[in-house]
Amino acid sequence: MSVQTTDIQEPQPLTQRSPWWAIALAVLITVSINAIIPYTHHYMHTISLVEGMIPMGIFMPFLVLIFIVNPVLRALGYALQPWELIFIFAVGYVSMSINELLGRVLATYAVMHYMATPENLWEEYVFGLVQPYLVVEDAKDQLAWFYEGLPRNATIPWAIWIRPTFWWLSFIAALGLGSVALATILRRQWVEQERLPFPFAQVAEELAETAGPKGFPEYMKQPLFWAGFSIPAVIVLWYIIGYFDPSFPVITIGIQNYTISLGRYVPFLHGRLNFLIIGFAYFTDLQVLFSIWVFWILTWLQIGMTNRLGLAEGLGEFAGTRQQALGGFIVFCLWGLWIARTHIKAVFQQAFHQTKNMDDQNELMSYRTAVATFLACALFAMFWLFKGGMTPFWAVLVTVFWFVFYTGFAKIVAMTGLVFLESPSSLGTGIMGFAPPDSLSPNTIAMRQQVGSMYQNGKSFTMPAAAHAARLSINLGNRARVLGLTIAFAFVFSLIAAAASTIYLGYTDGAFNFGSYMFRVAAPRYYDGIVSSIRDIGKETHYGLRMAFTAFGALTMGILTLCQYRFTWWPLHPIGFTVVTFYSARTAILSVFLTWLIKFIIFRLGGIALYRRAKPFFIGMIVGYTLSLIVSMGVDLIWFPGQGHNLYWGD
Template sequence: MPKRPSPSPPAKPRTLTFRAVALGLGLIPFNAFWIVYSEVIRYAAHPTTTSLFFNVIFCLAVLVAINAALRRYAPRWAFSQGELLTIYLVLSLGSCMVGHDLFQVLISVMAHPFWFATPDNRWQSLFFDVLPRHLMMPDLEVLRGFYLGESSLYRTSVVLAWLRPVAIWIAFFTVLIGVMMCLNVIWRRQWVVNERLSFPIVELPLRMTDESFALFRHRGMWIGFALAGLVNVANTLHMNAPSWPEIPTRVLNFNQFLTERPWNALGSTPIQFLPFAIGLGYLLPLDLSFSCWFFFWWWKGQSVLTAIYGWNDGRPQFPYIAEQSAGAYLGVALFVIWVSRHYLRQVFRRALGRPSDLDDATEPLSYRAALIGLVVGVALLLAFLVAHGVTPWVAVAFLAIYLMLSISVSRMRAELGSPAHDLHYAGPDHLLSVTVGARNLSKPTLAFFALSWGFNRAYRSHPMPHQSEGFKLAQVSGLPTRPLLWVMLLASLWGAVWAFWALLHVYYVEGAATANVAAPFVPQVFGREPYQRLARWLTPPGPPVDPAQTWFIAGGLGFSLFLTAMRGIFLWWPFHPVGLAVSSSWAMGYLWLSLMTAWVLKFAILRAGGLKGYRNALPFFLGLILGEFVVGGAINLLGLAFGFQLYRFWG
């Protein structure tokens, strides 16, 4: 009897493939133009201002639907989970670069002072002599089409004028993102393996790409999807045909009614029920969702007390909420470094070739390569700052603060899935100017601070947390981390190219200073802010140093560390330092009530059904996110294409 051939082993599932990388890179231009038209021209939605970008989830959902058909009719061509997650990562990192807090700000900063300088603002006499023109666009003839529109980017003189500053900034950001990647390589094992941080933001992409399609077979998911989708469809119809009934999610704003002192100090306090935010809130630990809305009112209470007692007389920024928040962010970073100190010692020992408990054979880079990359990258960044007039010790402090804030944002996302991390107007440029005093800093240093507004105005579309989430996705899906690292760097570089391309193309067609821009906030206000501040700094005698601001930064840092210590001592302690840090932001003003709603629902579900109840309800809340992002994203695209009024489900 002939021997039967042994069955061949099952084929390994495809993970990181050329076609997945190529498709992800190919979708970056589409997403870049989508973001520019949505966030800048129509000001209709803001996908890059939350931790989970709705444009990326929309594209992933379309690919998952196509993949379901492929698995049924052409299984040989179907994508694996690893391939779909690769595309998700590439699109996320590409979208960061064109985001609301990166190149949208940077390109406005590069052009604004030369077009808007007037005898009244005296910008030309105050600081034109120290502006690094090779990083900017000083040519008024080139800027004419940029601001007035009805022109074309694709003229030789225009392309050549922009080529040099754009290339220099892309090179700068390539090094900066490389430094972030080296930091993520160093911390990967500690966060992903040792501490087993949960990375809540990637829960939805992981479940969407699960090859069992378990999420899409769950009735609860489709109920949540339908509810969120119905809200978007009904409210879009209402905006375009007012006779159609509305489903009110943006109920009111307290400042409509609280117009008298001291209650008007509350400022904007929206009452909004946002389906996707309720879904994201359900993914958060209870102490964080509670802390987000609790500390939101903590900051509001400080403002009201200040108005009651007149503490801000002569100090209009009191009680220095931005400074307190920045201190809280720095406190989170210090905690991360402290809790990782023994691990980092082993990393350095391994990098130096000494006996170590760690094996870096399976790391994205060897620890030696990561450490060398970090040192070389930091040296290049410091050289760039010093070459542009920044005093050397200020350059060191500036970069140290920026990287600490970057580590803090990444840790927030990895451990807790913070839905937003703005930190408006409190980057290293601001912290150094208020602690040292602007009048004690050199004029070229202050001029570079104005340019650094392009990546320090806020931190919502920060690339570093997306990189760390990429390594978590690799662990879960089996993606090889070494090639994935280079794919993520390539995605950022390609995204940077298309970010500039999309912004310049659209501005030369529409005009950055015309009525074609629904709200002039991005092209004009983003550019105006740093130069108005620079003019205040340089107008004699300059702003005085207020020691209280330094004390409030230290107070925010100390309070953050106190909350961290209390969480370690008392398991029941409900106040989380991350909630303190993120709750003063623009985003939290819109999110607080939705996060409070999610906290109440999750608390009740856990009380009634325990962990099993939580898991049973999870698909419903994921459906809220998916329905809002897919239906809202589709409506956003159709509205951009056909010009009807758009319901903004966010922002």
């Protein structure tokens, strides 16, 4: 069942043009988009630029550069080369997850003093546990203006935001830059040893090809490209007409989600077709696609039987399957590090000058710099959590598993290429669920809830994008180091730009006028969580059951992994077991199944040759869908400001 279609690109000779042009464009685009996203997300309510594993915040500008800007530049004699396009994409990709994470974090550290009331008990249970430097001070009207809008003739009180913003951004930066360093350490293992497919990187490389006439990609001459382009483009553009006339008969295939109820014992079935998922999943290994939809069926049947028999009473709608997914995910993460142990050991030995066996000239940073950066970021994160209130034991354990989970999920993304995906636990605090009842101190509980605001829909922040950037660096040769420095520079400045933009927009428009879930609902819940967790100490009733399902998941993953590595005929990849219970994967199942079926037929009829000939169709589908979303966004900005239409969702 497994058909590996990865084509590892050898570094190509680069033009001698200076990289400064690509550096300037990459930083300008990345920082500007991160500054604009709060406006499009909180005010315009149009196409989301932050959702998904490949955010439109970078993918839209990438396609605009390829199909609009670059042909014009070629006519002027300044065309961007493929390596420059890939350079710009990689820089922006790593930083484009900032706003989704930072938005909720900022909303959380801003809200404590503003929304505290005698009824919610925050002053009694929370104020004494939260470090003052991690929240905006009780500045009365100056804080209220952020939520209600700035009075006439008043100025934005930036001073009250400097301290908490600095400390939160420093922690976020440590996680982000630590992820880039970790991706550098693992790049050779994943790309050259395990040969992970990296579908997003494959598509970016295909799109960046500019060998065609007049600066347009060569694949645009293929009829299959235009066939794939037309299907989503016609549907979305036709749907846009309905913005102006709600009675207009639109086509909703590929846009709306349909749910089917098959009884009270099982979750809804989702029947949404997603053109972007189909396009990218075409570049995914056939066995992985097969495993995702098969494990979804098996999990769905398990939920029904478990609920019917009452075996998971008290564990929620998914009847313990999320707990077992966590157990499986932990084993998957640890196994991935175990099989990479020889490479990781060699990297650390080279970093400490014990050996010099590996050439790191074409990595994002030297192995010595990568190891030093990773260790520094990890130590800072431990110190930050400890000073924030966690005990030393939990500060160390949470930081270690934070990067372990980030690494495991980045590997899942590199293997599946699913546009929408959620990790069973993308925060190191997920490991705290194994703590025996009553074992966590109130200060540790408070810190756990605060950093819970960094959940980001289980997408592991920059790590998946950093892994893809490291994979894309093979196209840059000795300019990979320049890419690494540019990524770090753009990331830090994007953090500052995103925070400043969100604060500015809050004071000019009023954060409560955003209509945003994160400001109205999500942020207060973290402080409510502190209250309820402390009040419920000693009332845990399902700990043993949760641990049993988690252990079962770990055991199942161990057996699946053994079968995967021992039996060549084994059809199921264990990766499917880890993600199928979560919303992002459940809404993608129809698209995954159709893509698997199409690829299966293609390989049966024509093998790898037919697979390669069919690539332009799926690239066209990706391009047609994305460019039509740009049109939708333009229509919203002109005719529907503040009442836009988000057609790109799935987190």
